[in-house]
Amino acid sequence: MANDSNRFQAIISHCKEYGFIFPSSEIYDGLQAVYDYGQMGSELKKNIKDYWWKSMTQLRDNIVGIDAAIFMHPTTWKASGHVDNFNDPMIDNRDSKKRYRVDHLIEGFADELRTAGNENAAAQVIETMEALLGADDFAGLKKLIEEKQIKCAVSGTCNWTDIRQFNLMFATEFGSTVSTEDEDNKVYLRPETAQGIFVNFLNVQKTGRMKVPFGIAQIGKAFRNEIVARQFIFRMREFEQMEMQFFVRPGTQQQWYEYWKEERLKWHLALGIPSSSYRYHDHVKLAHYADAACDIEFEFPMGFKELEGIHSRTDFDLKQHQEFSKKKQQYFDNEVDPATGKPYGNYIPYVIETSIGLDRMFLAVLSHAYEEQDLSTPEKTDSRVVLKLPAALSPIKMAVLPLNKKDGLPEIAEEIIASCRNDFRCFYEEKDSIGKRYRRMDALGTPFCVTVDYQTKEDQTVTIRHRDSMEQERVPITALKELVLKAMA
Ligand code: GAP
Secondary structure, rough: OOOOHHHHHHHHHHHOOOOOEEEHHHOOOOOOOOEEEHHHHHHHHHHHHHHHHHHHOOOOEEEEEEEOOOEEOHHHHHHHHHHHHOOEEEEOOOOOOEEEEEEHHHHHHHHHHHHHHOOHHHHHHHHHHHHHHOOHHHHHHHHHHHHHHOOOOOOOOOOEEOOOEEEEEEEOOOOOOOOOOOOOHHHEEEEOOHHHHHHHHHHHHHHOOOOOOOEEEEEEEEEEEOOOOOOOOOOOOEEEEEEEEEEEEEEHHHHHHHHHHHHHHHHHHOHHHHHHHHHEOOOOHHHOOOOOEEEEEEEEEOOEEEEEEEEEOOHHHOOOOOOOHHHOOOOOEEEOOOOOOEEEEEEEEEEEEEEEHHHHHHHHHHHHHHHEEEEOOOOOOOOEEOOOOOOOOOOOOOOEOOOOOOOOOOHHHHHHHHHHHHOOOEEEEOOOOOHHHHHHHHHHHHEEEEEEOOHHHHOOEEEEOOOOOOEEEEEEEEHHHHHHHHOOO
């Protein structure tokens, strides 16, 4: 690939061509920053969800999962601070009437500097921006934009309004006769799944007999009216989050924060993506609810960007819900405090949150897996696009390809599929040459292709081809299932 922007475009095209991701309602020209997952994408997405869910709940005694509703009582968002604080500073270009998130506008400018080889200048701009954002210095931010002559991509001018705050929550109303102006009937599409966990903290703790420290995990949709939604599925208006809130004894939050920082990075690395593709970014400006926070950044085709957040949220959320609901959100800890010789007693737990965007994880996995390979020899030019997905995440695990459409070969292929489909997803294909079928499976990320040929009829063996090495070996049909399951483990 000539450059990363070309690579990103190639990945986006690949997603569409092979049924991973389509623009939403495409026949009506799509809807900005909303996407549909196709037949391959929905499988890959589900596999990522399962991988997260299993490692966060099934493999841990002290974390359980829930599935809360998207709609929540409107007071939830007053209590959480989202009604008052979930804003982004925006700026409008007077000529194009286009609105930008200030940090995105400046980051875009820094990206341009970087592309032009001006790494130091880019770093300086970002540093200045972060300091100004941290101080809520909107006049300073506007001055920075004007001084650097940052232009609107549409009008090409530097004719900017003052910077203002815009709330990112989508609102709708319950009932058919109420007006949208009626604040009492206003409900929001949740901008994060976390609050569904907080309001259920005591339900889960009591019914599940959970003892602090324990966690509640959830996967679900979240909605944000991102003003400048861009970069494909990196920033969407409707997306999915995989979040976990870990409730701890006050005073132990720093140690648990460090624990989860490490654990989450380990989870990423276990997928086989090299550690050089990840880095931590500790927050300078903390959200209103946090006493420590960092991002795990991933090297996307457009550079290192936030993939997951780990936040020490203190007791902010539970305290707020206690105040707004007038219902106690306390936990009784009967463990004995060695310092006093008495039980720790009643307290509102502190919380460590891990929050990862499922769609961003999808993009991370896919962009790392995507490879264009030149396979040319002196005799002929050849190439392939291969998705080197971890087998556990691949939409299809094994394709079974009869060499011929006749002579009983399709029947053997069908039998192989019947014996394995209960354990993993198989795919049958008899069209085109074997070479073409291999290429198609490479492009879908299928780790194994099994070819049924005439020898199979005689000795019940097949050729299995490994996607990444393209090596082939002869194995008995009876060995196939184990071989694939082992690769998926
Ligand atoms: N509960 C905390 C929370 O929501 P956040 O940093 O705003 O924190 C967490 O979001 C994660 O959700 C991000 O790291 C990112 O992966 C994902 N995310 C946030 N906004 C997104 C968007 N507009 N599109 C896709 N993913 C998004």
